[in-house]
Amino acid sequence: MRKSWWKIACVVLLVYTVIGGLLFRVPAREILGETIRNLYFHVAMWTVMFTLFTVSVVYGLKYLRTQNLRDDIYAVNFAKTGIVFGVLGYSTGFMWASYTWTEYATNTQIFKEPKLLGTAIALLIYFAYMVLRGSIPDLDKRAKISAVYSIFAYAMLFPTLYILPRMMESLHPGSQGNPALNPNDSDPRMQMVMLPAFVGWTLLGVWIATLKVRLDLIKEKSILNA
Amino acid sequence: MLEIRQKYTFFGVLLYVASTIFVLYLAMNQPETEVWNGLFWMIQLFICVNAVAKSFLAEGKGRMLYYYTIAGARDFILAKLLFNAMLMAIMSLINWLIFSTLLGNPVIRWLPFLGINLLGGLSLSLVFTFLSAIAARAQQNAALMAIMGFPLIIPQLMLLIRISNIVFSDVIQAGLTGIVLLLAGLDVLVVALALILFPFLWKD
Numbered sequence: 001m002r003k004s005w006w007k008i009a010c011v012v013l014l015v016y017t018v019i020g021g022l023l024f025r026v027p028a029r030e031i032l033g034e035t036i037r038n039l040y041f042h043v044a045m046w047t048v049m050f051t052l053f054t055v056s057v058v059y060g061l062k063y064l065r066t067q068n069l070r071d072d073i074y075a076v077n078f079a080k081t082g083i084v085f086g087v088l089g090y091s092t093g094f095m096w097a098s099y100t101w102t103e104y105a106t107n108t109q110i111f112k113e114p115k116l117l118g119t120a121i122a123l124l125i126y127f128a129y130m131v132l133r134g135s136i137p138d139l140d141k142r143a144k145i146s147a148v149y150s151i152f153a154y155a156m157l158f159p160t161l162y163i164l165p166r167m168m169e170s171l172h173p174g175s176q177g178n179p180a181l182n183p184n185d186s187d188p189r190m191q192m193v194m195l196p197a198f199v200g201w202t203l204l205g206v207w208i209a210t211l212k213v214r215l216d217l218i219k220e221k222s223i224l225n226a
Numbered sequence: 227m228l229e230i231r232q233k234y235t236f237f238g239v240l241l242y243v244a245s246t247i248f249v250l251y252l253a254m255n256q257p258e259t260e261v262w263n264g265l266f267w268m269i270q271l272f273i274c275v276n277a278v279a280k281s282f283l284a285e286g287k288g289r290m291l292y293y294y295t296i297a298g299a300r301d302f303i304l305a306k307l308l309f310n311a312m313l314m315a316i317m318s319l320i321n322w323l324i325f326s327t328l329l330g331n332p333v334i335r336w337l338p339f340l341g342i343n344l345l346g347g348l349s350l351s352l353v354f355t356f357l358s359a360i361a362a363r364a365q366q367n368a369a370l371m372a373i374m375g376f377p378l379i380i381p382q383l384m385l386l387i388r389i390s391n392i393v394f395s396d397v398i399q400a401g402l403t404g405i406v407l408l409l410a411g412l413d414v415l416v417v418a419l420a421l422i423l424f425p426f427l428w429k430d
Contacts, residue, residue: 122377124377151423159415
């Protein structure tokens with residue numbers, strides 16, 4: 001009865017990503033070497049994080065319109081899962097940078113790297129969101145206030161994430177334009193794995209989030225039905 | 227419409243500014259321009275947290291109810307934003323004045339720095355006014371406001387520090403108007419968001 005095709009697609013895509021990502025031929029580049037395979041994992045974390053945070057904000061908006069606690073549960077769980085993927089992306093990016101940039105950068109420079117900084121800011125904002133939620137005991141009030149904060153923060157954050165990296169010099173690829181990466185740069189061999197990887201990881205993120213949502217919905221059943 | 231009572235808070239913040247900068251003076255004497263710049267904006271930030279946090283956190287429940295009866299949510303937040311923006315403008319100027327007397331004044335181009343200073347004060351005050359409203363509804367102290375506010379304000383502060391570097395030399399740098407427009411755009415965004423979102427916080 002439940003539409004499960006996308007979960008099957010998720011598993012298939014991720015299996016393909018891991019096998020293909022580790023075994024397929026990759027273009028030999030200086031410095032990067034075989035670490036170029038990290039592209040399939042590191043960059044994909046960002047797409048997942050952004051997707052989940054966006055979904056979270058959409059549910060925040062929906063909550064403000066409907067005042068339905070279900071929407072709040074959706075919003076908070078998508079945000080939580082987004083944080084997990086944000087941390088994963090941050091750590092994979094940091095490790096990758098510390099192996100490939102060592103000749104040019106020390107750890108302190110990596111911390112100042114604009115894109116990592118942007119993620120650090122995003123993560124801090126969502127940690128603050130969690131602290132804010134923790135500090136309000138009343139359910140309806142908590143949902144309302146945290147929805148307002150997440151919309152405000154999201155609207156403030158994304159213009160700066162979009163603009164800031166374009167204004168600072170950095171070692172991160174794509175400094176002269178698109179901050180994330182330019183699909184035209186990538187070798188067609190890599191695109192074969194990269195695009196399925198993005199979709200697969202995003203589906204996985206959504207899957208985890210919906211599982212958490214369902215768990216919370218069962219926990220809060222008595223309140224929701226009252 | 228409202229405000230301009232509680233003179234003591236104003237002088238309290240003033241004293242806070244003066245004593246902080248005095249401590250800095252004792253610790254640093256005459257810093258280099260980059261350090262001066264960084265310190266200046268950090269002090270701006272802390273002044274803002276202290277001055278603007280009062281706006282909602284210091285209001286008693288009874289007075290909030292009174293405001294609720296006489297004014298709509300949009301008018302109320304607009305009035306608060308305007309008042310805090312003016313307060314912060316005055317504070318920015320005073321901050322600069324005390325900074326230049328105690329820590330030296332490396333500013334060569336006065337007029338641009340005046341503009342940047344006022345713009346920075348405006349940006350800070352707008353963001354923190356709205357966050358103060360959120361923190362007040364959460365019945366929390368200023369610590370929560372700092373937690374929520376600092377990550378949000380980092381990008382703007384970085385832009386401000388970057389453009390205020392130009393006033394320390396005679397060299398004209400490109401890209402200035404872009405950043406200024408960007409900051410002004412962010413301010414407009416904050417005001418718009420505050421107007422849209424505040425009614426949800428207001429009714430209770």
